[in-house]
Amino acid sequence: MQRRNFIKAATLTVALAAAGLTSLSALAADTIKVGILHSLSGTMAISETALKETALMTIDEINKSGGVMGKKLEPVVVDPASNWPLFAEKARQLIAKDKVAVVFGCWTSVSRKSVLPVFKELNGLLFYPVQYEGEELEKNVFYTGAAPNQQAIPAVEYLMSKDGGSAKRFVLLGTDYVYPRTTNKILRAFLHSKGVKDADIMEEYTPFGHSDYQTIIAKIKKFASEGKKTAVVSTINGDSNVPFYKELGNAGLKATDVPVVAFSVGEEELRGVDTKPLLGHLAAWNYFESIKNPTNAKFIKMYKDWAKKQNLPNAGTVVTNDPMEATYIGIHMWKQAVEKAKSTDTDKVIAAMAGQTFKAPSGFTATMDPKNHHLHKPVFIGEIRPDGQFNVVWKTPGPVKAQPWSPFIPGNDKKKDEPDTK
Amino acid sequence: MIRRLLILLFCLVPALPVWAALDPALVKRLAADDSDAKIAAIQQLGASGDRAAVKVLKALANDELLVAGDKVFLLDGETAVDAVSGAAIVPAPESYDTITINNRIRAELSNAIATLRLLNPDRAVRLAAAQELQSNSGIEMAPVLAKALARETDTEIKHLLKLAQAQANLGSPDADARLAAVQALADDATPNTRNLLLPLLDPATEADARVRTAAKSSLNLIESRLAVGETIGQIFSGLSLGSILLLAALGLAITYGVMGVINMAHGELLMVGAYTAYAVQGLFQRYLPDYIDWYVLAAIPVAFAAAGLVGIALERSVIRWLYGRPLETLLATWGLSLILIQAARVIFGAQNVEVANPSWMSGGIEVMAGLVLPWNRIVIIGFTLFVLALVWLLMQKTRLGLFVRAVTQNRQMAGCVGVPTARIDTLAFGLGAGIAGLGGVALSQIANVGPDMGQGYIVDSFMVVVLGGVGQLAGAVWAALGLGVVTKFLEGWAGAVIAKIVVLVIVIVFIQKRPQGLFALKGRFVEN
Numbered sequence: 028m029q030r031r032n033f034i035k036a037a038t039l040t041v042a043l044a045a046a047g048l049t050s051l052s053a054l055a056a057d058t059i060k061v062g063i064l065h066s067l068s069g070t071m072a073i074s075e076t077a078l079k080e081t082a083l084m085t086i087d088e089i090n091k092s093g094g095v096m097g098k099k100l101e102p103v104v105v106d107p108a109s110n111w112p113l114f115a116e117k118a119r120q121l122i123a124k125d126k127v128a129v130v131f132g133c134w135t136s137v138s139r140k141s142v143l144p145v146f147k148e149l150n151g152l153l154f155y156p157v158q159y160e161g162e163e164l165e166k167n168v169f170y171t172g173a174a175p176n177q178q179a180i181p182a183v184e185y186l187m188s189k190d191g192g193s194a195k196r197f198v199l200l201g202t203d204y205v206y207p208r209t210t211n212k213i214l215r216a217f218l219h220s221k222g223v224k225d226a227d228i229m230e231e232y233t234p235f236g237h238s239d240y241q242t243i244i245a246k247i248k249k250f251a252s253e254g255k256k257t258a259v260v261s262t263i264n265g266d267s268n269v270p271f272y273k274e275l276g277n278a279g280l281k282a283t284d285v286p287v288v289a290f291s292v293g294e295e296e297l298r299g300v301d302t303k304p305l306l307g308h309l310a311a312w313n314y315f316e317s318i319k320n321p322t323n324a325k326f327i328k329m330y331k332d333w334a335k336k337q338n339l340p341n342a343g344t345v346v347t348n349d350p351m352e353a354t355y356i357g358i359h360m361w362k363q364a365v366e367k368a369k370s371t372d373t374d375k376v377i378a379a380m381a382g383q384t385f386k387a388p389s390g391f392t393a394t395m396d397p398k399n400h401h402l403h404k405p406v407f408i409g410e411i412r413p414d415g416q417f418n419v420v421w422k423t424p425g426p427v428k429a430q431p432w433s434p435f436i437p438g439n440d441k442k443k444d445e446p447d448t449k
Numbered sequence: 450m451i452r453r454l455l456i457l458l459f460c461l462v463p464a465l466p467v468w469a470a471l472d473p474a475l476v477k478r479l480a481a482d483d484s485d486a487k488i489a490a491i492q493q494l495g496a497s498g499d500r501a502a503v504k505v506l507k508a509l510a511n512d513e514l515l516v517a518g519d520k521v522f523l524l525d526g527e528t529a530v531d532a533v534s535g536a537a538i539v540p541a542p543e544s545y546d547t548i549t550i551n552n553r554i555r556a557e558l559s560n561a562i563a564t565l566r567l568l569n570p571d572r573a574v575r576l577a578a579a580q581e582l583q584s585n586s587g588i589e590m591a592p593v594l595a596k597a598l599a600r601e602t603d604t605e606i607k608h609l610l611k612l613a614q615a616q617a618n619l620g621s622p623d624a625d626a627r628l629a630a631v632q633a634l635a636d637d638a639t640p641n642t643r644n645l646l647l648p649l650l651d652p653a654t655e656a657d658a659r660v661r662t663a664a665k666s667s668l669n670l671i672e673s674r675l676a677v678g679e680t681i682g683q684i685f686s687g688l689s690l691g692s693i694l695l696l697a698a699l700g701l702a703i704t705y706g707v708m709g710v711i712n713m714a715h716g717e718l719l720m721v722g723a724y725t726a727y728a729v730q731g732l733f734q735r736y737l738p739d740y741i742d743w744y745v746l747a748a749i750p751v752a753f754a755a756a757g758l759v760g761i762a763l764e765r766s767v768i769r770w771l772y773g774r775p776l777e778t779l780l781a782t783w784g785l786s787l788i789l790i791q792a793a794r795v796i797f798g799a800q801n802v803e804v805a806n807p808s809w810m811s812g813g814i815e816v817m818a819g820l821v822l823p824w825n826r827i828v829i830i831g832f833t834l835f836v837l838a839l840v841w842l843l844m845q846k847t848r849l850g851l852f853v854r855a856v857t858q859n860r861q862m863a864g865c866v867g868v869p870t871a872r873i874d875t876l877a878f879g880l881g882a883g884i885a886g887l888g889g890v891a892l893s894q895i896a897n898v899g900p901d902m903g904q905g906y907i908v909d910s911f912m913v914v915v916l917g918g919v920g921q922l923a924g925a926v927w928a929a930l931g932l933g934v935v936t937k938f939l940e941g942w943a944g945a946v947i948a949k950i951v952v953l954v955i956v957i958v959f960i961q962k963r964p965q966g967l968f969a970l971k972g973r974f975v976e977n
Contacts, residue, residue, distance in 0.1 A: 252640030254647030
């Protein structure tokens with residue numbers, strides 16, 4: 028009797044263990060792969076590395092709370108090294124070889140333009156987390172950053188307002204590629220519509236990775252002394268911002284005289300800069316770390332803990348910024364859409380994305396537009412504080428709907444507010 | 450008499466109010482949501498001449514003025530101090546908001562604080578305040594300025610105050626006051642004055658014809674002085690760029706120019722120097738935080754040694770086997786550069802690292818109105834001269850230099866008379882690499898420090914050496930300074946992108962016409 032019992036028990040244990048093992052291995056094979064496509068080296072690493080970390084943190088958070096449809100997410104991280112053709116190669120590798128369900132990635136518009144054909148050809152899904160110039164609406168892309176009417180236009184309107192200093196002359200300063208050129212084209216048309224003449228607009232471009240801003244600062248100083256209040260709109264991208272702001276501080280150009288508003292500079296880019304001389308220079312975003320609300324406090328704490336756990340360089344001083352928030356929103360919205368569609372199939376997820384909402388760290392609920400693949404987001408304008416954070420000095424009362432086709436570019440009024448679905 | 454004065458003084462000191470009560474309504478308006486209301490309150494507090502207001506306004510400027518319910522207060526250590534009375538609030542409010550300000554309010558605040566400080570007994574404080582008032586003085590400040598001017602005895606402050614008063618009077622409704630103001634401002638050749646006077650040329654804004662003509666002549670004076678400053682500024686930035694190019698290329702002028710090694714890993718030797726500066730900064734932060742401002746000086750010899758040792762290692766292990774085979778050297782050193790970049794990525798991470806300017810290299814010196822020369826660039830120009838002098842002495846006055854020159858001119862002959870050519874090669878290569886390390890320290894102060902920073906300088910460095918004439922240090926100096934100044938003038942005229950292209954085209958055309966470079970080696974020079 029006893030012996031039989033023992034055999035029974037033993038068989039049961041073995042059977043259970045075997046079942047457990049198979050189910051475990053089944054679980055291990057049954058993950059959902061997601062691609063992360065951010066430059067971890069080169070000129071854009073200063074901005075994009077933090078996005079990779081945010082994506083990994085968010086995936087970890089989702090996995091801890093049960094994954095997506097009971098499956099764990101498995102991140103596949105690649106480094107396109109600030110090299111635009113390499114972005115396309117790596118995107119192809121992610122979709123075709125690693126078979127990822129979705130890709131979170133890109134910062135510069137030139138990298139996004141470079142991967143677009145790959146996503147269209149292989150019917151992949153890209154979540155793009157950075158503010159950009161608009162003029163694009165692709166079925167395979169969700170844009171969780173700002174369109175021009177959610178960042179650039181309100182910022183320039185603010186500069187022209189009484190509180191922004193009633194600027195009458197504008198320097199449009201950028202890195203030489205598609206995003207600054209297109210944004211400045213839109214801004215020029217917008218300024219024309221406000222009665223600003225071409226003589227009062229100066230446009231300047233520098234190559235990627237430019238590090239000598241002496242001449243440009245001298246030019247801005249001269250332009251600013253020609254009789255009207257001048258403001259600078261900076262679309263400089265990547266690590267060029269560090270020498271630019273250093274030179275700005277050293278040259279003693281104060282924000283009360285010539286304010287500089289930046290569209291690609293946030294808390295992360297200013298980490299390596301002494302911000303005391305930059306007091307009062309501005310940035311326009313849809314999120315700042317200094318915004319006070321419980322969701323944001325949780326988000327900041329989560330990232331700080333993550334940085335400590337992962338032992339990131341300078342983990343004690345990490346900051347959060349707008350594209351990180353957009354990455355966070357994007358991953359969560361994708362998760363919600365997959366759960367709604369009950370599938371990771373690209374077309375089904377795209378359909379389920381319409382109208383998704385998520386309570387964002389900005390303190391507002393971000394909504395995915397039913398049609399145009401962009402988020403409805405609030406706009407904030409902040410001034411740099413001595414500690415490298417931003418004081419919000421202006422904000423919209425609520426979320427703003429994105430206009431990817433700027434009304435200030437001729438011919439755009441005929442374009443549809445939704446992507447072609449073929 | 451003296452005793453009486455002393456007694457008077459002693460009576461005065463306690464009599465000075467520690468904190469005279471401010472107008473509660475005004476203080477409350479500082480916390481208003483509307484910027485116009487805030488500004489009105491700031492201007493009134495500024496014009497009140499009440500010294501207690503300085504503390505409140507300063508707190509507002511530093512984001513330290515807080516509001517809880519209808520109480521406006523600031524924190525003095527742990528205790529909350531009421532902004533109106535200066536009395537401590539017990540218990541301190543638990544939740545409060547900071548009153549945020551924007552640039553417009555900040556400008557008004559600095560004016561208001563400066564006006565209040567004009568009444569300070571300390572000359573230095575008054576002088577700083579008068580300097581602060583050199584921009585944005587509006588007509589509402591004219592009465593305060595007149596009052597301060599009447600009391601002022603110091604000539605320098607008086608002069609500054611007169612300029613500030615003239616600025617304020619530009620907005621006066623009285624045409625004579627405006628005329629006097631415009632004439633007074635001719636003395637003040639700053640971009641700001643130019644900005645103020647330009648609108649007065651327009652009949653739509655300035656009705657009085659006399660003021661318009663006066664403004665025109667004042668402007669002409671100012672503009673000619675500003676133009677001088679601008680040209681000096683351009684030459685300075687050209688020299689600054691030139692000195693950086695020279696530091697980057699000087700090492701290459703020795704290894705390529707003198708030894709004939711096409712070293713594609715030269716940029717990475719710069720990187721080694723820059724990362725050494727970063728590492729030394731880290732050591733100072735950890736072990737000598739009191740002397741952190743001087744880490745750059747300590748980094749100089751360390752970077753020279755580090756880059757020099759890397760250079761010697763490269764020469765011993767790879768390059769010495771490839772002398773006289775330029776194509777193989779080119780490929781091998783290119784491979785070495787990739788290895789060095791990857792090594793930096795593994796050790797320090799792929800992201801740029803922060804190398805901070807020490808405080809004595811931050812900011813700038815205003816040499817004339819509208820022309821600020823940044824300290825870091827001035828220091829780098831000086832450093833370049835120092836390195837140049839060192840290299841010149843080494844090459845011309847030492848035995849090692851003599852041997853290097855001998856090997857350059859005729860390797861076989863030098864070998865025959867007993868020069869140890871192999872050792873000289875190693876030492877010269879190490880010297881070139883060490884100088885690149887010094888360049889790296891300088892670069893770390895103005896550019897980003899990352900694993901692939903060297904790639905951006907390798908083309909420029911070769912350009913300098915080839916343009917200057919291979920084998921010539923003097924040629925490299927002239928080529929670097931020339932390229933720097935030309936680039937900066939082109940940038941001012943056509944923008945950074947076009948300037949880069951034009952400079953390349955100029956160099957190519959020049960090399961086509963004169964393949965030997967600016968300075969050709971003369972004399973008994975033996976090829977191969």
